[in-house]
Amino acid sequence: MVRLDPVNGFVALLLILLIVWGTDIGGFFAGRGIGGPKLWPRVSPKKTWAGAIGGLMASLALAAGFSAFGFGKTGPVLLLGAVLSIASQLGDLFESAVKRRFGVKDSSHVIPGHGGLLDRLDGFVAAIVLAAIFGVLRGGADGVGRSLMVW
Template sequence: MSQDNAAPAPAAEQGSRNFWQRVGAALVLAPGAIAVAYFGGWAWAVLVTAVAIGLFLEWLTIVGAARDFRVLVIGCLTLLVCGLGLIFDKPGPAVLAATLGVGGLAALGDQPRRWTTSGLGYAALALIASILLRRDPDYGFSALVLIFLIVWGSDIGGYFAGRSIGGPKLWPRVSPKKTWAGAIGGLVLSLLVGLVFALSGFGKIIPLLILAAVLSTSSQLGDLFESAVKRRFGVKDSSHIIPGHGGLLDRLDGYVAAVAVAVLIGLMRGSPDGIGRGLMVW
């Protein structure tokens, strides 16, 4: 057998191993995230705050600012205060803390301000949106589960459609492996999620299908955004904390974008205490 014919075997074996690592990690993390979201309250707020700090630290590692002590202190304290404010049902001070923290990083003049402030804003957005959405006592949990499933559907549908169909690349300069087939496959599976929710009595079919399409598109754009940041700094994975997935940023980039858009829609149609209702009830 020629060397050219034998070469793809190790790559295929590595791809299969990576796939099963992803499946194993998902089977552990997904039920845990849903369980904590179900309990809500301080448990969900603590988890989200810890994850937001992790997102910020990974972002600093990507942009090369992880050793700047002032940036670390300002950023982590900002997210901690923001999380505590939301735990004690004080969204106003939480948003103020995030604003002051981002402003504090922007005021530092001897470090890459644009990237560090963007990272803190990104993590704070994930934190605030996730907790505000869950505060809705009637629709917060179901809205979060809908977002989880749409984001996971976008990822799973994109993975299998992209690998089985292939075809033209979506944005090769940013993410060489993503294809238009994968993007469409992720969208289709997300629409199925929206349809199942509608048929289960969580809302009307057409609005939930439109919502699923918007959130799936947001999730995929969030994924591309994180890929663009990593490519800008020549980084493959944000970390190696999750087997088969890389880091928290690699796993949650789509979720951060989707939950931010979901909260914006919910606020436009509801109130800070009824974001889930504004999102789900049309």
């Protein structure tokens, strides 16, 4: 639905991908570099609060850069970046909780060493679903990309 908007769909999808990837990468490096208290050790023992905040900060930096290139107003794009970053992290934690609940280490063997295909998509699925719901509520089913990017 996000991609269907012929003018803003690709831009909105690119922003969502950048936010999710930035959250993952920023969270990884901040968590490894800073460490500190665990976020939810029973579900995801390696995730730290520093990683969660680092992921959020990385996504905000990417959203600000995205806006600086003329793709959306800074305030709404930063807000969207923050909300989707948090959704991405919650999607990742939810997928980890489901795997722990059923005693599964990896969701598949499609991408060895990365916990499976779902571990690569969990944050994106959560973020894209939230973005699509917001876009539909704000601009209708035919203008999801526009409602995310045009304020």
